[in-house]
Amino acid sequence: MHTISLIAYGQFDMEFLERIAAEIATELNYPVSLTQGHLDLSDFFDPNRRQYNGNELIKVVDAMAPPKASKVLGLFTVDLFIPILTYIFGQAFLNGRTGIASLHRLKNEYYGMKPNKFLLFERFKKEIIHELGHTLGLKHCYFPPCVMQSSTYVEDIDQKEPGFCLQCLGSIKNED
Amino acid sequence: MAKQISLLIVDDEESVRDSLYNWFIEDDYYVECAEDAKEALSIIETKNFDIIITDIKMPGMDGMEMHRRIRALNKKSIVIIMTAFATVDTAVQALKDGAFDYITKPFDPDELSHLIKNAAKQITLEQENLALKEKFTELENVDDIVGDSEPMKQVLKEVMSVAQSNSSVVITGESGTGKELIARAIHSNSPRKYFPLVSVHCGALSESLLESELFGHEKGAFTGAMYNRKGRFEMADGGTIFLDEIATISAKMQVELLRVLETKKFVRVGGNKEISSDFRVICATNRDLKSMVEKGTFREDLYYRLNVVNINVPPLRERPSDIPLLVNFFIKKYCVAMNKEPISIDEQALIRMKEFDYPGNVRELENMIERAIVIGDGKKIRLSDLPLAKDSVISGYESLEDLEKAHIIQILNKYGWNISQSAKALKVDRVTLYNKIKKFDLKQPE
Numbered sequence: 001m002h003t004i005s006l007i008a009y010g011q012f013d014m015e016f017l018e019r020i021a022a023e024i025a026t027e028l029n030y031p032v033s034l035t036q037g038h039l040d041l042s043d044f045f046d047p048n049r050r051q052y053n054g055n056e057l058i059k060v061v062d063a064m065a066p067p068k069a070s071k072v073l074g075l076f077t078v079d080l081f082i083p084i085l086t087y088i089f090g091q092a093f094l095n096g097r098t099g100i101a102s103l104h105r106l107k108n109e110y111y112g113m114k115p116n117k118f119l120l121f122e123r124f125k126k127e128i129i130h131e132l133g134h135t136l137g138l139k140h141c142y143f144p145p146c147v148m149q150s151s152t153y154v155e156d157i158d159q160k161e162p163g164f165c166l167q168c169l170g171s172i173k174n175e176d
Numbered sequence: 177m178a179k180q181i182s183l184l185i186v187d188d189e190e191s192v193r194d195s196l197y198n199w200f201i202e203d204d205y206y207v208e209c210a211e212d213a214k215e216a217l218s219i220i221e222t223k224n225f226d227i228i229i230t231d232i233k234m235p236g237m238d239g240m241e242m243h244r245r246i247r248a249l250n251k252k253s254i255v256i257i258m259t260a261f262a263t264v265d266t267a268v269q270a271l272k273d274g275a276f277d278y279i280t281k282p283f284d285p286d287e288l289s290h291l292i293k294n295a296a297k298q299i300t301l302e303q304e305n306l307a308l309k310e311k312f313t314e315l316e317n318v319d320d321i322v323g324d325s326e327p328m329k330q331v332l333k334e335v336m337s338v339a340q341s342n343s344s345v346v347i348t349g350e351s352g353t354g355k356e357l358i359a360r361a362i363h364s365n366s367p368r369k370y371f372p373l374v375s376v377h378c379g380a381l382s383e384s385l386l387e388s389e390l391f392g393h394e395k396g397a398f399t400g401a402m403y404n405r406k407g408r409f410e411m412a413d414g415g416t417i418f419l420d421e422i423a424t425i426s427a428k429m430q431v432e433l434l435r436v437l438e439t440k441k442f443v444r445v446g447g448n449k450e451i452s453s454d455f456r457v458i459c460a461t462n463r464d465l466k467s468m469v470e471k472g473t474f475r476e477d478l479y480y481r482l483n484v485v486n487i488n489v490p491p492l493r494e495r496p497s498d499i500p501l502l503v504n505f506f507i508k509k510y511c512v513a514m515n516k517e518p519i520s521i522d523e524q525a526l527i528r529m530k531e532f533d534y535p536g537n538v539r540e541l542e543n544m545i546e547r548a549i550v551i552g553d554g555k556k557i558r559l560s561d562l563p564l565a566k567d568s569v570i571s572g573y574e575s576l577e578d579l580e581k582a583h584i585i586q587i588l589n590k591y592g593w594n595i596s597q598s599a600k601a602l603k604v605d606r607v608t609l610y611n612k613i614k615k616f617d618l619k620q621p622e
Contacts, residue, residue, distance in 0.1 A: 055194065055195060084195040085195065086285070094198065139201070140202050140203045150289065152284070152285040152286035
């Protein structure tokens with residue numbers, strides 16, 4: 001049985017995150033805790049790219065994670081990148097303990113559209129489940145509705161469901 | 177994905193290697209990393225990778241040089257060059273050196289995803305193409321040419337040696353000996369095998385039709401020419417043209433043909449544009465071209481242009497040892513085609529088949545077997561199922577006594593050993609027939 005720890009770094013609406021944590025607990029059927037983390041993000045800021053280095057952040061989140069939690073996900077509001085890619089929605093250690101996810105590019109406002117809280121909630125929930133899926137050993141899935149389908153655009157996230165397909169679910173159950 | 181695609185990432189920056197590694201691992205690729213060109217080349221020497229993604233600017237050997245060395249190793253890997261210092265010149269050079277694509281760091285996740293998917297698609301297509309080519313070669317080998325006799329072994333030897341060259345070939349032999357099969361075998365074992373083999377039956381076409389057939393025609397060239405049409409020479413571009421019954425072409429066509437063979441250029445009927453085509457010519461004839469040249473009915477210059485290599489296919493009567501093989505081959509062929517269980521052939525029928533002289537050669541034997549399977553009982557081919565001419569069957573007998581014996585056997589078999597009917601057919605009485613049976617010690621087959 002895994003225990004999932006969601007750690008919020010930055011200015012989040014905690015009620016929004018609590019609802020997400022509850023739905024993730026239902027979806028994965030693992031206990032999920034939500035805490036507020038403290039980190040000086042300026043150390044991870046790249047002034048040339050005006051973004052935050054996801055590779056460095058994931059290492060720090062991993063190092064600061066509560067020892068009892070078997071899966072840890074750092075939640076951010078800032079724009080994340082990795083050296084090779086222009087941006088990421090999140091990333092995780094495959095079959096590891098830690099992942100990160102950002103709300104920044106999931107907001108409609110980022111794309112010049114009207115805010116949509118429902119859409120933002122669904123997108124962030126899917127992104128968190130997706131990254132947790134990687135920590136549980138799941139690779140990208142080619143079944144379109146599966147949450148493990150790779151998403152490079154925010155519209156791709158909207159197309160998929162917030163849950164695993166039967167095959168991915170089966171892989172997680174076999175690992176348990 | 178049918179096969180797991182393997183990737184080698186070459187970059188001196190650890191963070192880049194790690195990022196790409198994690199990105200591709202999540203997409204279920206097999207990934208390995210190297211921190212410089214030297215390490216990459218030593219990995220590549222022992223392992224094959226489908227895709228190699230390499231940075232250009234690296235300490236020591238750069239990505240471009242590494243790419244050239246990979247090509248020198250004759251590795252089939254797709255190479256994608258990446259760099260943070262994008263210039264058009266480097267991009268062009270990378271592509272000229274055979275790189276699959278060029279990408280500038282940092283790239284959009286979507287761009288990377290599409291690039292790798294396209295590369296993977298190309299790998300799959302190449303693998304499919306290779307598999308199809310292998311299958312095609314299997315289908316078009318010389319297995320259709322049946323024969324274990326010395327004359328046929330010699331023919332096959334000549335086929336294999338001439339196939340690799342680009343020389344014109346004249347295949348001679350009686351009608352029905354399988355000249356077209358020999359032409360197909362030459363084509364399918366030649367470097368032109370992936371291009372078409374275009375056959376033209378010269379004897380079946382009038383002079384004007386043959387001209388239009390060989391050279392093609394432009395719309396309105398003659399009444400009924402409603403569309404532009406490619407000729408057979410044009411269709412055979414890269415491949416082989418097979419001109420059957422070459423001896424039947426007219427004097428005018430002989431001149432035209434000679435010109436095309438010399439220049440590999442021609443003009444469509446009614447057209448004015450010269451068309452080039454790269455083809456190999458294989459001709460076949462059942463006539464003696466040399467004597468036609470002597471008589472002045474076939475152009476000498478054309479004869480020498482065509483007859484660079486001559487393969488003579490022996491008639492079936494000169495290779496009777498091939499008959500049982502051919503019989504079995506055609507039995508299998510037609511049983512499969514007619515969806516019937518494989519059947520055998522009666523020993524007596526096979527003996528008679530071996531004695532027959534086959535003026536129509538293999539084609540006649542093939543038709544004989546097809547007919548026997550159609551009209552037979554579906555279990556065994558018997559002598560009565562074969563349309564063997566009587567005079568040919570008994571031609572091997574010299575004495576009258578042997579001839580009489582063979583004839584009596586044939587009549588008895590024909591009437592199912594009914595003595596009264598057989599005696600009536602032989603126009604002798606029953607006692608005489610009984611005496612002959614006793615004299616020749618004949619026994620009814622079981």
